[in-house]
Amino acid sequence: MGIHSTTIPWATHPAVRLVMALLAGIIGWFYWGAQLPELLPGLAVAVALYLAVHIGAARHNRPWLNDVVGILALLTVMLAGTTAAQHATESRQPDHLYQQGSIEFYRAVVDDYTVERPNTYATTLRVSAVRVAGQWRPACGGIRISVPRYEAGAQAPRYGQVWLVRGAPAPAKAPLNPGEFDYRRYLAYHQIYHQQFIHPDQYRVVALAPPSWLRYYSMQAARHLDGVFRRYVKGKREFAIADALVLGLKDDVDDETKKAYSSTGTTHIMAVSGLQVGLLFVVLQWLLQRFFGRTRGFRYWSAAVGLLVIWAYAFLTGLSASVLRAAVMFTFVVVAKAAGRQSNMYNTLSVAAFCLLLYDPYLIVDVGFQLSFLAVLSIVYLQPRISAWLDIQEWAAAQRRPWHPRWRQRLMRWSAWSADKVWEAVALSLAAQVATFPLGLFYFHQFPLNFLLSNLIAVPISSIALYVGLFLQAVALPIEWVAAQVDADWLLWVPRGIGWVFEKLIWCFNEYIVFVGNSLPGALVQGIHLTPGQAWLLYLLIALVLAFAAWRKLAWLGAVVAGALIFSASRVVEARQVAADRRLVVYSIPRRSALGLHDGAAALVITPDSLPLNETERTYRVLPGLIERDNRHVRYAAGWPAAEVAVRQIGPGGPVLLTWHGRRVAWVSGKLWKGQRPVSVEAVVLRRNARVWPDQLAATFGTNALVIFDSSCRTWYVEKMTPQLRAAGLRVHDVTMQGAWVQPIKNAESNPRATLARVD
Incomplete structure (x- = not known):
């Protein structure tokens, strides 16, 4: 099929229309569901109305009635989606x-x-x-x-x-x-x-x-299979990846390994999902076709065998959500293929998504569900078209001449076939990335530019490792049983040998992924923040580009340019808002004191106790806010002297007074001495269970100052001090329970003293 004839006619894709209506109804629930009454009676009325109009249209052959029936059907499905989401929301039940x-x-x-x-x-x-x-x-x-x-x-x-x-x-x-x-x-x-x-x-x-007893026994089976890998895969890291690759158990994968896979776009290798289920199904179908392809009824019974193996694998991996999604998707694909309807993959995938969403409407907000279906749709649509850009075997055939030696002709054929397979893998990876990269930016704020290089080698090796790991699981337990019965321990060398090969394959692709990540550190683009609206705009832009590529109309090119301009304008507006934004933040980090000074795209994060934040605290507590505000210039400082901001100590051993853009905040970690001079401040931060009295705070800083307990204060201290402070007329904020204290700064001084005094 040429790219110019690429169309998706709605008339031949009824399931696509229905699933889009269902999606619209479910999405509507997330935005306006709280204001809606009970929808089940309304759905019953809508179904009755649809049936009545449908019957009327069947009796009276009028085209406009058929249009009304179609619109009513879509509206009814939309209402069904909202109703399903309403009834799936457990918190609405009276006994919750x-x-x-x-x-x-x-x-x-x-x-x-x-x-x-x-x-x-x-x-x-x-x-x-x-x-x-x-x-x-x-x-x-x-x-x-x-x-x-x-x-x-x-x-x-x-x-x-x-x-x-x-x-x-x-x-x-x-x-x-x-x-x-x-x-x-x-x-x-x-x-x-x-x-x-x-x-x-x-x-x-x-x-x-x-x-569910089925799930119980499934999880028991998964634990037994986990025991096989524990016995025959000796390397700690290799065992962890083996468990993740074959069984989907990622508890033993360390953070460094997860980071390496994430930075190279190969995280999907460590999740039992569509990749593993697809590989298992492909090799099974190849074996059945090779040995039994000419038997009677092959199309039907091979589909049944394939489904049996897929669901057996899902059972043995603990019936996890990701493998269940993949099994359901492949079930619809296999059934459609056996029924001779494989030409309309869009309908097949839409029916699978429709059934899954009707069963659990909240799957729509599951990242795995979104990535899986978008990747498959993109591969179905784009992969053949990208592959058609290069026909390596045809080019190689044109280069061959009858007088070339036979060995040369064979070498050229083999090289062309190999290069063609590599190009198909490249096309598949590119097609999957087209539909999933906006979600990667939205959820994970990063995009690995080296995904093609890492997947091109790691995926084939990991695929072979998957087959070897499944073979190990298939032979280990029977051989162990036979060895125990006949007292022949030498038989255990068979699973040990397979386990050794399995472990070395894992070592190979893991080392390759680590090598790619370390060799190209700048290939991971990080710190990208997209709003939900910008993510939708990106998908709209992708759709418009594909429409222009399919129909080559000037109107579509104009729409692409308009979409790009709107997206760029949204980024510019966001950047201007950030540039004008200043705020002071007292963070909530367990057992720590941390302050953020955000000035446009710059940010300074200070830990007053001179102990720097560790990687976990930065990544999960501070970094998301920096990405959200598009802070490109970030500096971390441990201790007031390293911060180089305008601070001074009020008296010997007294509080530290921070002045920033006209705002003053006092930090109290010890005693307040009698006779201390009053100081006007916006807030007082109590640290490390500061030994102070409410009347002292009121006398020193005034009753208008907000008293903030930072995360270094113990729970008992906060519970003891809070009622006393409120009784003295002071307002209180506990960052541990109420979250970080964020103070926007408007009408700030034009030339604030930002990099001046240190602690006296």
């Missing part, structure tokens, strides 16, 4: 945890994998009952819990355990710092609205009642 009183105990079941963190176990509980005022009542709701690993009696939670827990969960916390990842919203998208830190003496396992 939000609707309960003061909870004394609750009964819940472990409903997720257990994540092993350095000091805690983390998992999700689903509540079935609560005790309030001595009475048990039914309840529902999800709680994200953490259990300390090293306290006496601590054990890793297991899926299906029923817990009796003492105490009440707390609502999930909002992000505490500007731009910080909104974990509360992330949990809400998974129908989890509460969190709790549970000590081992707060709960008791009373039963085993998994919400």
